[in-house]
Amino acid sequence: MKLPPGGRGWPLIGDSIKWYKAVASSHPPRYVEDQVKRYGKIFTCNLFGGQAVVSADPHFNRFVMQNEGKLFKSCYPKSFRDLVGKSGVIVVQGEQQRKLHGIAVNMMKLEKLNSNPQFLGDVQMVMLQTLSTLRENQVVVLQDICRKLLGVSSESEVDEMACLFSDFVDGCLSVPINLPGFAYHTAMKARDTIIRKIKRMMQITRRKPRSAAGNGVLDRLVEEENLPGDVVADFIVNLLFAGNETTAKTMLFAIYFLTHCPKALEQLLVEQQNIGRMARKDMLEWEDYEAMQFTRCVVYETLRLGGIAIWLMREAKVDAEYQDFFIPKGSFVVPFLSAVHLDENTYPGALNFHPWRWMEQENKEKRNWRTSPFYTPFGGGARYCPGAELAHLQIAFFLHHFVTKYRDVGFFYRVVDGSRCRRLLVNVVATFMDEAVHAVLSHNEATYLPKFVNFDLLSYSALDSDDLLYLKEQMEAEEDAERLLRRTEKRAFAAFKISFSDSTPASLPLPLRVEPKPKSGIRQQDLLKNIVEIKPKRQRASSPSGLTQGDRWSPFLAARVSLSRDDEQTLEKCPSPAKGPTKNKSSFLADQVSTQRDTENLPGEDSSSWKSNGKETDAKSDNPVGSLLGLAYDSSDDE
Ligand code: HEM
Structure with missing residues (x-):
């Protein structure tokens, strides 16, 4: 038995800088791919101040995930645990x-959510509200989500919760300094207030007769689960x-x-227009969702x-073994999921956006998370x-409403100047079907990185655009992130003012535009649709209201950030565009995820099989249950 092969990198920092540069770039697996060429798919390196075993091997990744709680456990920094709650899932x-x-899992099963007749309507209402207010530069009210999650009903309560949550999310993505004036401190305070409110709501719910309880998640938690108040509150916050x-x-x-x-896009639009024609009302229903065959492939x-x-x-809880390798207790273990997703051998043309691949039987099998590691x-x-x-x-519903009803949507992209815990806004221009498209892009960088990591470097490495280089030069020249931020924001504001064209029904070939737009609200409104409702952040004088930002916190929230030139090249390989090659000069991006939704993929009960001596776990164990992971968050746009 031996350690997986690998190098140690620089003293103290090991390979952390290379790592973060890669994961923040347009091609996150770059560092891993380099190491794989030298050492193989499972290798060791020095990351996060310790020894890490990193894997681009789908089977080993699966082994690690299946042995959660047995051989391995998820690990997050204390500051993060304090914020999201020690009792959070x-x-x-x-x-x-x-x-x-x-x-x-039980609460979020679609069949359970859908047993509420208003569920699908609520989900869509939030989307439509957000989309319809985009042009008006208004804060989007995600009241349905709040109502669902917390059972909150008054507008003022919803607004307040939205603001608090916004501060909370900002803190999750900030440097964890618990002193007044720092985002982390504000977030801790926001968290305390949220928890107090949730507890108050719980008391009210408990006093209500059973029959009068609503069907918000909070109501259901109080009604159906026998959990202490602290745990319920942390659960919701999580x-x-x-x-x-x-x-x-x-x-x-x-x-x-x-x-x-x-x-x-054309195929998706045709499918969605057909569905729209068949739909009895403006709002889609369950059968409509089931008919979205191609749309689903797009999401996959x-x-x-x-x-x-x-x-x-x-982190390895105990000394573990996998094949010929020995993984010492206490080592970090990093299943690098996107290295598998972007592996040419697994997905030919892996860097191309090719939704049709999911129509092939072979790939249908690949995406069954219960049976496949790919x-x-x-x-x-x-x-x-x-x-x-x-x-x-x-996501499927959003795509429907987006492509059938709207042509213009503003996205916001920002870059984090992690060293000062600030976010920078980046204004970029993209071209779609020969049409110039202005976009303000936002990106938030990982914030829970070890202190020694150079955030500036990482942040900027995330984007290749000229705009970013320009920003970087300025940063270097002036060493004044504060002032730079202000100027950058001003520029972003100016970009926002670029007029939006009317939202007219899109027709083929759809010249979808991505234009600057304040407070898209997409993220907020997307906030757990039916689960929690929060309204986008309060507007503040210093910030364009409603900007959507994309944060990414590595381990937990591994969000992808930018598509840069590499991506553009990649995307241009999309099969026969309807009209000329699509070009975009600075790409933008946003981190997000979607879910797999085959019934066979429903999370089941937790029970992974494993062998304590570290031998490969039986992948067929029926249990894999839910879990969390890499998410990307947006936070507020103020600052
Ligand atoms: C496209 C959207 C999403 C993506 C890509 C995503 C991805 C993930 C991943 C990869 C994990 C596993 C983390 C780990 O193993 O450490 C995870 C866990 C989790 N996710 Fe999601 N997620 C998404 C949406 C959601 C939504 C909408 C909710 C709730 C309404 C949610 C709630 C959770 C929770 C509570 C966990 C933690 C489970 C646990 O640790 O037991 N996620 N997510």
Whole structure:
């Protein structure tokens, strides 16, 4: 038995910088691919201040996920655990995690959600509200989500919760300094207030007669589960956190990929227009969702190519063995999911957006997370994402309303200046079907990185655009991130002012535009659709209201950020565009994810099989249950 081969990198920092540069870039597996060429698919390196075993091997990744809680456990920094809650499903371990995960899976089963006659309507209302207010530069009210999750009903309560949650998410993605003036501190305070409110609501719910209880998640938790108040509160906060940006960013990715692949866009539009014609009302119903065959392929492909969960973070609980390798207790273990998703041998033309691949039988089998290790946008094993099905449905519905009703949507892209815990806004121009498209892009960089990591470097490495280089030069020259931020924001504001064309029904070939737009609200509104409702952040004088931002926190929230030139080249390979090659000069992107939603993929009960001596676990164990993982979050746009 031996350690997997590998190098140690630089003293102290090991390979951390190379790592973060790669995961923040347009091709996250780059570093891993380089190492794989030298050492093989499972290798060791020095990351996060310790020894890490990194894997691009789908079978080993599966082995790790299946042995969650046994040989391996998820690990997050203390600051993060304090913020999301020590009793939250994301951070708890063992029996507690299994129980909470089971509750989350059960609550988010589509069949259960759909048993509420208003569910599908609520999901779509939020989307339509957001889309319809985009042009008006208004804050989008996600009241339905709030009502669903918390049973909150008054507008003022919804607004308040939205603001609090916005602060909370910002803190999750910030440097963890718990001192007044820092985002982390604000987030901790917001968290305390949210928890207090949730507890108050619980008391009210408990006093209500059973028959009067609503069907918000909180009501159901109080009614159906015998959980202490603290645990319920953390549970809700965790759902808000885990489901927040992931889905929204996957939507953005989907739109991005589609705008670069006219053939796919055209086919999707035809499918959705047909569905729209068949639909009895404006709002889609369950049968309509089932008819979205090609749309689903688009979502699968978006998750594969632009998946938010790039990698997972685990720690070896005990000395473990896998094949000939020995993994010492305490090592970090990193299943690098996107290395598998972008592996040419597994997915020929892996860097191309090719939704049609999911119509092939072979690939249909690949995406069954219960039986296959090759497609894991929602993780696997005991922490398989409980919101996977819900996310998939939301994305499909969003695509329907987007392509059939709207042509213009604003996206916002920003870059984090991690060293100062600031976000920079980036204004870029893309071209779609020979049409110049202005976009303000936003991206938030990982924030829980070890202190020694150079955030600036990482942030900028995420994007190749001239705009970013320009920003970088300025940063270097002036060493004044504060002032630069302000100027950048001003520029972004100016870009926002670019007028939007009317939202007219799109027709083929659809010149979808991605234009600058304040507060898209997509992310907020996407906030766990039916689960929690939060309204996008309050407007503040210093920020364009409603900007959508894309944060990415590595281990937990591995969000993908930018499509840069590499991606553009890739995307231009999309099969026969309807009209000339699509070009886009600075691509943007957003992290998001979607879910797999085959019935066979429903998260089941947790029970992975394993062997304590570390031999490969039987992949067929029926249990993999939910879990969480890499999400990308947006946070607020103020700052
Ligand atoms: C496209 C959207 C989404 C993606 C790509 C995504 C991805 C993931 C992944 C990869 C994990 C596993 C993390 C790990 O193993 O460490 C995970 C866990 C989780 N996800 Fe999602 N997710 C999405 C949407 C949602 C939504 C909408 C919700 C809730 C409504 C949600 C709630 C959770 C929770 C609570 C966990 C933690 C489960 C546990 O640790 O037991 N996710 N997600």
